Amino acid sequence: MTYALELKDVSKSFGLVHANKDIDLAVSPGSIHGIIGENGAGKSTLMNIIYGMHRADKGTISFNGQQVDVRSSADAIEHGIGMVHQHFMLVPTFSVLENVMLGSEGGLTLSEGRATALERLTHLSTTYNLEVDPHALVSDLNVGQRQRVEIIKALKGGAKVLILDEPTGVLTPQEADQLFEILKVLRDDGVSVLLITHKLTEIMDITDTVSIMRQGEMVGHRKTSETSPQDLAELMVGREVLLEVTRTPATPAEVRFSAKNLGYTNSQGVVELEDINFEVRAGEILGVAGVSGNGQTQLMETLAGMLPLTTGVINILGTEVTSADATSPRIIRDLGVGHIPEDRHTHGLILDFEARENMILGFHDSELAGSGKLFDYSAIQQNCEDKMAHFDVRPSNPRLSAKNFSGGNQQKIVIAREFSANPGVLLVGQPTRGVDVGAIEFIHKQLLELRDAGCAILLVSVELDEVMSLADRIMVLCDGQNVGIIDAEKADRSTLGLMMAGQKAEAAT
Amino acid sequence: MLDFLYQTLLAFDATLRIATPLMLCAMAGIFSERSGIVDISLEGKLLSGAFVAATVAALTGSAWLGLGCAILAGITMSLIHGFACITHKGDQVVSGVAINILASGLTIVLGIALFKRGGQTPSLPKEDRFTPIEWWGVEMMDSVPVLGSIYRQLISGHNMLVYVALLCVPLTAFILYKTRFGLRLRAVGEVPQAVDSAGISVTWLRYRALILGGALCGIAGAYLSIAQGGNFVKEMSAGKGYIALAAVIFGNWKPFTAFFACLMFGFLDAVTARLEGYELFLIGEIPSQLMQAIPYILTVLLLAGFIGKPRPPAAIGQPYHK
Numbered sequence: 001m002t003y004a005l006e007l008k009d010v011s012k013s014f015g016l017v018h019a020n021k022d023i024d025l026a027v028s029p030g031s032i033h034g035i036i037g038e039n040g041a042g043k044s045t046l047m048n049i050i051y052g053m054h055r056a057d058k059g060t061i062s063f064n065g066q067q068v069d070v071r072s073s074a075d076a077i078e079h080g081i082g083m084v085h086q087h088f089m090l091v092p093t094f095s096v097l098e099n100v101m102l103g104s105e106g107g108l109t110l111s112e113g114r115a116t117a118l119e120r121l122t123h124l125s126t127t128y129n130l131e132v133d134p135h136a137l138v139s140d141l142n143v144g145q146r147q148r149v150e151i152i153k154a155l156k157g158g159a160k161v162l163i164l165d166e167p168t169g170v171l172t173p174q175e176a177d178q179l180f181e182i183l184k185v186l187r188d189d190g191v192s193v194l195l196i197t198h199k200l201t202e203i204m205d206i207t208d209t210v211s212i213m214r215q216g217e218m219v220g221h222r223k224t225s226e227t228s229p230q231d232l233a234e235l236m237v238g239r240e241v242l243l244e245v246t247r248t249p250a251t252p253a254e255v256r257f258s259a260k261n262l263g264y265t266n267s268q269g270v271v272e273l274e275d276i277n278f279e280v281r282a283g284e285i286l287g288v289a290g291v292s293g294n295g296q297t298q299l300m301e302t303l304a305g306m307l308p309l310t311t312g313v314i315n316i317l318g319t320e321v322t323s324a325d326a327t328s329p330r331i332i333r334d335l336g337v338g339h340i341p342e343d344r345h346t347h348g349l350i351l352d353f354e355a356r357e358n359m360i361l362g363f364h365d366s367e368l369a370g371s372g373k374l375f376d377y378s379a380i381q382q383n384c385e386d387k388m389a390h391f392d393v394r395p396s397n398p399r400l401s402a403k404n405f406s407g408g409n410q411q412k413i414v415i416a417r418e419f420s421a422n423p424g425v426l427l428v429g430q431p432t433r434g435v436d437v438g439a440i441e442f443i444h445k446q447l448l449e450l451r452d453a454g455c456a457i458l459l460v461s462v463e464l465d466e467v468m469s470l471a472d473r474i475m476v477l478c479d480g481q482n483v484g485i486i487d488a489e490k491a492d493r494s495t496l497g498l499m500m501a502g503q504k505a506e507a508a509t
Numbered sequence: 510m511l512d513f514l515y516q517t518l519l520a521f522d523a524t525l526r527i528a529t530p531l532m533l534c535a536m537a538g539i540f541s542e543r544s545g546i547v548d549i550s551l552e553g554k555l556l557s558g559a560f561v562a563a564t565v566a567a568l569t570g571s572a573w574l575g576l577g578c579a580i581l582a583g584i585t586m587s588l589i590h591g592f593a594c595i596t597h598k599g600d601q602v603v604s605g606v607a608i609n610i611l612a613s614g615l616t617i618v619l620g621i622a623l624f625k626r627g628g629q630t631p632s633l634p635k636e637d638r639f640t641p642i643e644w645w646g647v648e649m650m651d652s653v654p655v656l657g658s659i660y661r662q663l664i665s666g667h668n669m670l671v672y673v674a675l676l677c678v679p680l681t682a683f684i685l686y687k688t689r690f691g692l693r694l695r696a697v698g699e700v701p702q703a704v705d706s707a708g709i710s711v712t713w714l715r716y717r718a719l720i721l722g723g724a725l726c727g728i729a730g731a732y733l734s735i736a737q738g739g740n741f742v743k744e745m746s747a748g749k750g751y752i753a754l755a756a757v758i759f760g761n762w763k764p765f766t767a768f769f770a771c772l773m774f775g776f777l778d779a780v781t782a783r784l785e786g787y788e789l790f791l792i793g794e795i796p797s798q799l800m801q802a803i804p805y806i807l808t809v810l811l812l813a814g815f816i817g818k819p820r821p822p823a824a825i826g827q828p829y830h831k
Binding site for chain 1: 687688689690691692693695696699700702703704705706707708709710823831
């Protein structure tokens with residue numbers, strides 16, 4: 001049979017790094033084909049090669065049995081490939097129609113092609129249920145609508161292969177379901193859909209076939225009906241993994257950390273957090289769920305002292321901090337708060353510094369750095385060696401620059417540093433973003449151990465599965481507001497999904 | 510009263526003459542900056558254009574050849590800028606400043622080498638320059654009070670390049686908002702990734718924007734040395750490129766608002782020249798340096814957010830990496 005898309009022996013290196021090595025891939029027409037792999041497994045590189053954004057070093061690409069040379073996106077589009085990128089490729093100051101026209105304007109002046117483009121747009125949006133106002137500015141659209149514009153853009157030239165790179169990362173579960181319905185209609189219409197994801201549930205739910213990548217190589221092809229999440233996870237990681245975290249019930253004690261009427265308004269006058277109330281007890285994890293960009297970052301940063309409060313009071317182990325008090329990460333840390341920042345590259349580590357120097361960031365005045373005014377490098381070295389051994393950081397070389405560790409090991413360095421200060425309260429942001437499955441398992445175990453040792457933990461994550469498997473109670477943020485706090489036992493995906501879209505807890509259940 | 514009107518008319522007339530190179534350079538800046546390339550090198554391109562126009566006109570005796578070569582000179586400078594910051598992804602401000610220094614030095618050195626007049630070019634006879642064009646019916650309109658003088662002073666009696674500059678403004682707006690090239694140009698200055706993924710070359714698009722800008726700067730240069738003036742004097746651009754850039758920012762990167770900013774800056778300049786030595790009621794004599802600094806002060810206030818909100822193209826200053 002002829003495949004809609006066939007890759008043979010495709011390789012691509014960036015310098016010494018083999019991003020893709022001898023990749024084979026075959027996608028049947030009218031099917032949904034999943035590509036799964038951990039972060040950095042080479043999925044995005046492969047898609048960029050198919051779409052002409054990168055050029056393969058060797059190997060062949062065929063569409064409908066015809067070998068083609070894809071040198072640019074323009075070539076790919078011509079061959080009927082459409083792509084929805086992970087980061088949207090939309091011009092926010094343009095209208096939906098202008099974004100759709102870009103690249104296929106239909107003439108030297110815009111007036112010539114406008115009517116046909118509008119017609120095409122309306123046709124696509126009615127056929128595939130991609131509802132969107134053609135004349136709205138993209139900057140006024142929400143994330144789900146923007147994605148629909150991206151899909152219309154990808155389909156406008158009559159694409160026969162549609163690539164979606166991590167399309168659900170920014171969607172609520174309900175929006176994701178809507179997207180999947182659209183994909184099914186497309187499949188039934190004969191379009192081949194390539195779905196790139198690192199979420200096993202998505203693969204199991206929607207794909208017909210699946211290919212698994214690990215460290216730049218294709219390690220397996222499966223029919224979805226003949227495989228299991230366990231099987232896929234093992235292929236992804238290369239060894240057996242525990243998908244479910246074993247968790248004992250929490251034994252919450254006294255309130256250690258609370259916020260009352262917390263609000264934050266940014267320098268442009270935009271209210272980013274409003275009336276947030278919660279308390280976290282010793283020995284429990286309060287999870288914060290929400291679609292990315294709904295105030296999680298601001299919440300973490302106000303609590304950690306990186307941003308000033310506009311309103312409200314935070315109570316940290318009995319000490320009250322209000323908007324009138326000067327705060328800084330230093331003051332908050334001295335009150336007994338540990339902080340694992342969301343963005344470890346910007347706020348957690350100094351990438352060009354050695355691991356041992358990163359291991360004492362924020363603790364320069366403590367005995368970890370030496371007792372005198374000067375740094376005691378043998379103490380710093382010793383401290384780093386101990387922690388690397390304890391937290392299984394690999395390679396265990398304190399002199400290596402932070403940037404040379406993998407995502408998971410970088411995160412372990414941050415965790416080792418923050419955990420060993422024995423914080424009474426721990427703020428954790430996206431602990432497993434860009435971290436391999438093996439390290440995720442380890443990090444989750446460490447967080448639960450710290451909880452059982454009596455720490456009060458606030459966990460922010462956009463991975464709903466992570467919040468659900470670790471947290472004892474879950475607070476949902478939408479548009480900078482607290483939609484509600486529910487017990488983790490009572491929480492299910494659909495309830496949380498509705499809350500993430502802004503429906504109050506009572507209404508959602 | 511009539512005298513006051515006449516003085517005002519003369520001030521507006523001067524405004525137009527002063528604003529002409531500003532308009533051309535501002536439109537050049539809009540093309541470049543809207544494509545995502547910071548164009549601090551307007552000044553250098555303007556100066557090169559002025560030098561080449563005067564030199565070629567002096568050597569060949571043809572204003573038209575002078576104009577053509579000035580355009581080529583502006584484009585050449587643009588291509589250097591593009592080579593540094595599009596092809597090699599260098600820092601756009603550094604490259605722009607380098608071009609300004611290069612133009613400043615090169616025009617003097619070449620001027621001395623060619624003409625041995627301390628960096629000046631020889632004065633051009635009238636027929637080798639672009640001279641004022643008298644419109645049809647000026648004599649007839651003279652008999653009409655007020656309107657007659659307006660027609661003679663303000664509308665008629667400018668050299669061709671002034672009208673070219675005035676035409677450039679709606680033309681720029683048309684290209685930017687009504688054409689395929691304009692749509693892509695605006696997109697590449699906001700989200701170059703979107704342009705790339707639509708199968709359009711970011712590099713070529715930005716080069717084209719710079720080439721257009723270079724050509725317009727070349728025309729502006731020719732205006733200075735072979736239309737408004739009759740020879741090239743060293744450093745004769747005298748900061749007009751920077752003022753034009755200020756007008757671009759002041760006009761929020763839009764052709765018509767930038768045009769009005771040019772007129773405003775030109776008017777300030779025209780008034781300054783007329784106010785010199787005059788004691789104003791209650792204020793006294795205003796130092797001309799203060800007046801000259803006003804465009805810059807206004808731009809700083811604008812950028813600091815005191816007058817409305819400037820919204821620069823989102824991707825400006827960032828080289829495009831795949």
